Amino acid sequence: MIQLFQFLARQRVILLLLLLELVNIWAVFKYNAYQHSLYFNTTNQWAASILATTQEVKTYHQLRIVNGTLAQENAQLRSELLRLKSQQQPLTKFPYYVSEAMLNRYQAVASRVIDQSTRMSQNYLTIDKGRSDGILPGMAVISSTGIVGKVMSCTDNLALVVSVLHTSNSVSAKLKRSGELGYIKWPGYQSEVADMMDVSKYKKVVKGDTVVTSDYNAVFPPNIPIGIVAKVGLEKDDTFHDIKVMLFTQFATLQYVYVIKNRLAGQQAQLETTKPKSE
Structure with missing residues (x-):
């Protein structure tokens, strides 16, 4: 001091x-x-x-x-x-x-994406909802703009989702204008683009057509947006169209998704297991 x-x-x-x-x-x-x-x-x-x-x-x-x-x-x-x-x-x-x-039949459950990949040949997402929220394997996952993937496995509070950006994953689809059926499959590159397969070359396909999930989809509800036809050509065997689809879902910036609960999924699965085997 x-x-x-x-x-x-x-x-x-x-x-x-x-x-x-x-x-x-x-x-x-x-x-x-x-x-x-x-x-x-x-x-x-x-x-x-x-x-x-x-x-x-x-x-x-x-x-x-x-x-x-x-x-x-x-x-x-x-x-x-x-x-x-x-x-x-x-x-x-x-x-x-x-x-x-x-x-x-369907109920949407909002969930946040806490981890994901988009640059691999087989991509997955992790979301912050699980069994305690009623989430089960096999449920569809969509975004505010289009399809995302399917729930693969769950813990009590988390779920792993197989992305549409997965080379082994396919989604039953149709052209909204004509109702022509096919399926969407990701070729393994460009997270914005997928292929629409098995559309006959004799069916009219126009650039700009909207692609949605079909009515015969085992995972997704019908008429969920998928993307828009960006390019139309012919396959090498000249049997089917070569269709490139620009996906609506922007996976690189995806933050929130919706898990679709199908309340009748259990009944449908149980019923279909009773089908007689063809001779």
Whole structure:
């Protein structure tokens, strides 16, 4: 303490000069209109800039919560959309009654992607929902724009999804305009492009046609968007079209997905196991 007082005593002249300078600066800004206005405007600009930056940081950190809430709302809307699609009457002369069970067949569950690959020949995703959320192997996974893949395995809180970007994975599909059936298969390169196979060369296919899941899909609900026809040619054997499809789902930036629960999947599987074997 004594040393501190000795230091202040030695520097008393400089400290007094600094104090007088501060008083002088304060007096200039206090009693002169121009300087006072300049000080007021400058400090307001700094304060506004600091507040804006703080708000941006807070907003950025809240984006995950906001996105999660929106994903949950979208899941509810998607479930209702699937219900409404099931309720549509076919354009035939015979009446068609859709049971309540069929109307409520599909339910969407929002989930966040916590890991994925897109550059391998066999790609997978890991999502933050599992058995405790009702997720089971075999369930379809879609995004807000199109198909994503199929649940392969689950733990209580996580699930592994086989991506559409997998050379051993295929999806039953159809051309929305004509209803022509085929299947989608990824060739192993370019995460934005897949092939549509087994479409006869005698069927008309037009660049720009929309490709959706077929009505005979074992995994996905019908009419889920897949992509758009980007190129049409002929296979080497001249039997089928060579169709390149630009996928709607942007896998490189995928953050949230929807797992589609099929409430009748168990009944369908049990029923189909009772089919008589062909002789």
